[in-house]
Amino acid sequence: MSLRAGVLMFGCCVLALAGCGSKEDASEANFGAAISSFLTETGDLCLGFNIRQWPIDVAPGSLLASGQLEALEAAGLVSSEPAAVDEKNIFGKPTGFRTAVKRYQLSDKGKTFYRELSRSGLFANAGEIKGGDFCYGKEALDKVVKWEGPTKPGADQQVRVTYSYKINDLADWAKAPSIASAFPREAQILAGAGKQNWKVIVKLTSAGWEVVSGH
Known part of the structure; x- marks a missing residue:
């Protein structure tokens, strides 16, 4: 086999391997990366106690x-x-x-x-x-549970992804019974870590899969 033929064959093998892990694939890894990126930007967990000014x-x-x-x-x-x-x-x-x-x-x-x-x-x-x-932690991906779609091939491919979450950097005070009683929604979020499933919509873009609609 000539040197040129060997180089061409090697290049084809590399491209084939790269295709197996394409960022455009509908896969757990790609959806997980999209959700993690989304939560890095938007995952701050706060009490919802919006105050204009103090005191x-x-x-x-x-x-x-x-x-x-x-x-x-x-x-x-x-x-x-x-x-x-x-x-x-x-x-x-x-x-x-x-x-x-x-x-x-x-x-x-x-x-x-x-x-x-x-x-x-x-x-x-x-x-x-x-x-x-007051923010008490950061939502992060626990695991991708399942996904639905894409329904058909084409330019506008969207998928509904179900995932479970975990909470990083959880503040100790957020676990206090008095906080759970006064902020029941946050108590549910804490209790649901690793158990409760949330859904997002991800869309295929030129940069790969991205979250376009959160839970």
Whole structure:
């Protein structure tokens, strides 16, 4: 066999092997990589306790979820003290009276788990609405359970992938009974790690499979 023929044969073998592991294949490895990449960007797990600014003043009978604030205080994320503020009428004008409140402020521990958030306002001239939340861990892929599709070959190939998740860097305070009671949705997420299945839609792009719709 000539040298040139040997090189050509070697090149064909390499291409054949590469084809066996193509990034376009509908495979557990490719779907897992797509989900992991997606969760790296979007997988922060937070309480959903969106606060515009600190401190927070809670008056007796306030509609604000003081039970959640008490749970956060029990976890050491906030501290409170009695305070008094000027009363205001429905037009925002001072009434001349003072109201006793419970004032909550971020603790040093709380600052390490608090994440500032920003999003566009509902109206074009609203600018950015800023707030923040307490984040307690990072969702990560546990395993790909199954997938459905692609239904047919073509340019627009989408697959529904079912996967289970795990939680990395889980904060100890998130496991406290007081947090589970005040934030039941988060308690369900913690309990579902490694057990509960979630679904995403992945789409075939020029760069391979990418998540286009999360759970």
